[in-house]
Amino acid sequence: MAIKNIIVSSTYFLLLFLLLLSFASCTKNKQVYVVELFGDEHEPLHQIENTHHSYLLSVKESEDEAQASLLYSYKHSINGFAALLTPKEAQKLSEMEGVVFVHKNQPRIYSLHTTRSWEFVGLDGSLNPWTEESNQTNGDSVNLLTKAKYGEDIIVGMIDNGVWPDSKSFSDEGMKPVPKRWRGVCVNGTAFDSSQCNRKIIGARYYLQGYENDFGPLNEKEDYKSARDKDGHGSHTSSIVAGRVVPNASALGGFAKGTASGGAPLARLAIYKACWPIKGKPKDEGNICTNIDLLKAIDDAIGDGVDVLSISIGFSSPISYEDDMIAKGALHAVRNNIVVVCSAGNSGPLPHSLSNPAPWIITVVASTVDRSFLAPIKLINGTVIEGQTITPLHMGNSFYPLVLASDVEHPGLPTRDSGYCLDNTLQPNKVQGKIVLCMRGQGKRLQKGLEVQRAGGVGFILGNNKLNGNDVPSDPHFIPATGVSYENALKLIHYVHSTPNPMAQILPGRTVLKTKPAPSMASFSSRGPNIIDPNILKPDITAPGVDILAAWTAEDGPTRMTFLDKRVVKYNIFSGTSMSCPHVAAAAVLLKAIHPTWSSAAIRSALITTAMTTDNTGNPLTDESGSPATPFAMGSGHFNPIKATDPGLIYNASYNDYLLYTCSLGVTQNLNITHTCPKSYSEPFQLNYPSIQMHRLNHTKTIKRTVTNVGKSKSVYKFSAKSPKEYSITATPNILKFNHVGQKMNFNITVTENKGQIVTKDGPDKYYFGWYTWSDEHHVVRSTVAVSFA
């Protein structure tokens, strides 16, 4: 069994892995396959299991062998099974009547892909988001939450790595009985029995077949064999969606003190634990989830009756729909009217890095809120340089010598490894009693601080490299520390080089609000364009995902460095698209509560077309370099739950539309579903999506869209567009007159190249961005447009 980790990002929160796995050896010639069958929706569940068994029996020698080889039966909407098969048996099955596809399982790695965050989007009842032209008052947000009954009737399925049920965030005090339609269960396991479920956590299950088949039995020192969370991630995401209101919550050292609350504090949680530790690795190196476990978790969630699925799981790079069991499961979930929200991943800022691009999923990237944890550096000449940390340690009032890591390393270190404070690289005699500046770019952030501590340093400054730019991380280090932007790192380097006795002091960290432009994209947040299908613009939307305070497990320190960090915290600050995804899931809960008849496409459309593209200073939302963020970084903009409740028009789509879409992709994606497709179907870009991407446009193209009126019965919407100089956007008709709610109108959007404006050397993969809107007196329904030219 060979497992190779390739560290994509050197940073701790953003650590991602690509595991190259070859574990054919475990069970002779047998590998895990997923076999999908044509479904009969009305078949009773036990009969479905019998059918699965009989398929297996037809390729296996005996009843017992068939029984032993079956890992899971999928039976709610998805009809199929996971089993251990030889390639021959798989081939035989794939030729049988009734089999849709036989797919060799790929192990799937999950990347970790509150207080202030809800206030920041105007949902705490006290503050409006930064103002666009909007005029949202306290009243609006209280209104939204009360109208949605704080999510009390809505059930959210969390596909993650469990929950810490003892956290105050999951108390069910004062909650009404569990909705009658709930069909889920609370599965007993280690340190978690059915008594842990209550009116807040209404279901809990866990999935180990895929994991144990690939990696051997769970090491019960590393995780609980139950839905209990030993890691922190699952508790954090669950409490962001639906944590109760907990006053005076704060992280280690009192940072971010305030009232912790989920976005939908009375929503019900159903826990599906499908992700487990990487054996023998500390938690901060990631968790692993297998395709078949994820598919089973989604299948059960469909059967149990969840309304929204929050999935902060994904590959570090895109994979085809065929290999992607989250995409497959999500399609079935959407068929059952479940809204599926997924994280886009933490593989930014490089392009093409986003995962979960299926158009039936809401794909969420991550941005900042207007809160900082400032811990400036004071130079002895009086100059103060801004820094950020959540380290609860102070160095007192003295100044200490400031050195650059590259000047105090053991001699002979290769230049490429220099300046990063990697393990055992610093010379204690040159570091003793000093503050050391270490650069990002290689190695883990917290480990660098430990290296400075090992060498006897009294303080540690983490300098961003150019790629990270202004996106300064906030970490809980083990010695007094702070982090600085790339620009400030250069200032410090200049200071050290220009002074004979550079001396500095790191001031204690403190929480400050409203001091910086926000939101701004996190540098770790994955980017488009969508390479799985260039006809669909992804990501969809951004939400808070940087330094989010939420519930934690008591079994793991705030840094998840299992072997080192024995600190115990009830609440912890954490970053990732894993944190932004549950924010949008909570917004979906509120929308679903207010508009119970809306489809998942309607909810996505409402969120996308009302998203904000400016920050709290009224300027365009920026990325980590300080430039305006493109739609490949921020999607259609920052979510705005209050506006999304009243979008005016929505772009709807049904399960059948998605099927036709996959038919149109069948050829390129080898989905092998073409035999269920009608003879003719439109092209993939005709899917009624609320944004538009045209890839390698040859001069001009017209596509059809349909909007449904969900605003005032009598209303008139006018078209308007803003396009770059490279093309123009027109609509026919350009006025839409509605007479009743629910009325649909078609229009055509034509994008035409402006002659002589395309710089051919930019090539066919250079995208140019614009947008169009439909607006009446009350609504602006905005669609983002991305075009590249052949």
Ligand SMILES: *[C@@H]1O[C@H](CO)[C@@H](O)[C@H](O)[C@H]1NC(C)=O
């Ligand atoms: C916002 O609302 C206040 C109070 O209702 C009103 O005075 C003000 O003019 C409004 N501002 C805008 C921009 O509509």
Ligand SMILES: *[C@@H]1O[C@H](CO)[C@@H](O)[C@H](O)[C@H]1NC(C)=O
């Ligand atoms: C689960 O555990 C509870 C409490 O220990 C016990 O009462 C119950 O019977 C168990 N249920 C099952 C299905 O084992």
Ligand SMILES: *[C@@H]1O[C@H](CO)[C@@H](O)[C@H](O)[C@H]1NC(C)=O
């Ligand atoms: C929260 O903290 C404040 C000040 O520290 C204190 O006055 C208040 O009683 C605390 N509230 C709760 C519910 O503990």
Ligand SMILES: *[C@@H]1O[C@H](CO)[C@@H](O)[C@H](O)[C@H]1NC(C)=O
């Ligand atoms: C202190 O040193 C820095 C870095 O060399 C320099 O930019 C700054 O102007 C100095 N401040 C004062 C007050 O001399």
Ligand SMILES: *[C@@H]1O[C@H](CO)[C@@H](O)[C@H](O)[C@H]1NC(C)=O
């Ligand atoms: C959208 O389409 C679905 C059917 O696919 C339908 O149930 C729903 O009413 C439509 N409209 C809205 C606003 O969701």
Ligand SMILES: *[C@@H]1O[C@H](CO)[C@@H](O)[C@H](O)[C@H]1NC(C)=O
């Ligand atoms: C899809 O079908 C083709 C032709 O029937 C077959 O060659 C191919 O292996 C199938 N692919 C999968 C993934 O099942």
Ligand SMILES: *[C@@H]1O[C@H](CO)[C@@H](O)[C@H](O)[C@H]1NC(C)=O
């Ligand atoms: C663009 O379309 C024209 C005809 O409409 C065709 O001759 C040309 O080959 C096309 N170019 C590309 C790059 O597809």
Ligand SMILES: *[C@@H]1O[C@H](CO)[C@@H](O)[C@H](O)[C@H]1NC(C)=O
């Ligand atoms: C859109 O274009 C198609 C094809 O050119 C045409 O058949 C249809 O009538 C147009 N729809 C509208 C609303 O103009």
